[in-house]
Amino acid sequence: MKIKLTSIYVDDQEKALAFYTGVLGFTKKADFSNGPFRWLTVVSAEELDGTELQLALNDNPAAKTYQQAIFKQGQPALMLFTDDIKGDHERIKANGGAFAMAPTAVTGSTIAQVNDGCGNLIQITELARW
Incomplete structure (x- = not known):
């Protein structure tokens, strides 16, 4: 088995698409509508055939409650990994990203959190090189 797709709830799909592509540098993979529903995914520009991230419109009351609670607690909704957190931090800031x-440094690794502007904190991690 493989993980091919995961989802993150967002309060505005257009705003989310602008953040995940324009600020983080991901690539839009799928974008189509079926009636009132829009299927929108992005992938890492480094792995175009990698795991897709669905930017799912958060119109579910239970999901909204969960999203707001973890955001308030400072918990990330998504974790991304990098080999160059300093470089990514500078690039994301230059692209308009707002870091929380x-x-x-945390237990030998380095983490940062950026606000996606759509209700989520995104953690970026550079793992320790032992």
Whole structure:
């Protein structure tokens, strides 16, 4: 088995698409509508055939409650990994990203959190090189 797709709830799909492509540098993979529903996914520009991230419109009351609670607690809704957190931090800031946590050393690794502007904190991690 493989993980091919995961979802993140967003309060505005257009705004989310602009953030995940324009700020983080992902690539739009799928974008189509079926009636009132829009299927929208992005992938890492480094892995065009990799795991897709669905930017799902958050119109589910239970999901909204969960999203707001973890955001308030400072918990990330998504974790991304990088080999160059300092470089990515600078690039994302230059692209307009708002960091809730600057790169911070944690148990040998380095993490940062950026606000996607759509209700989520995204954690970026550079793992320790042992």
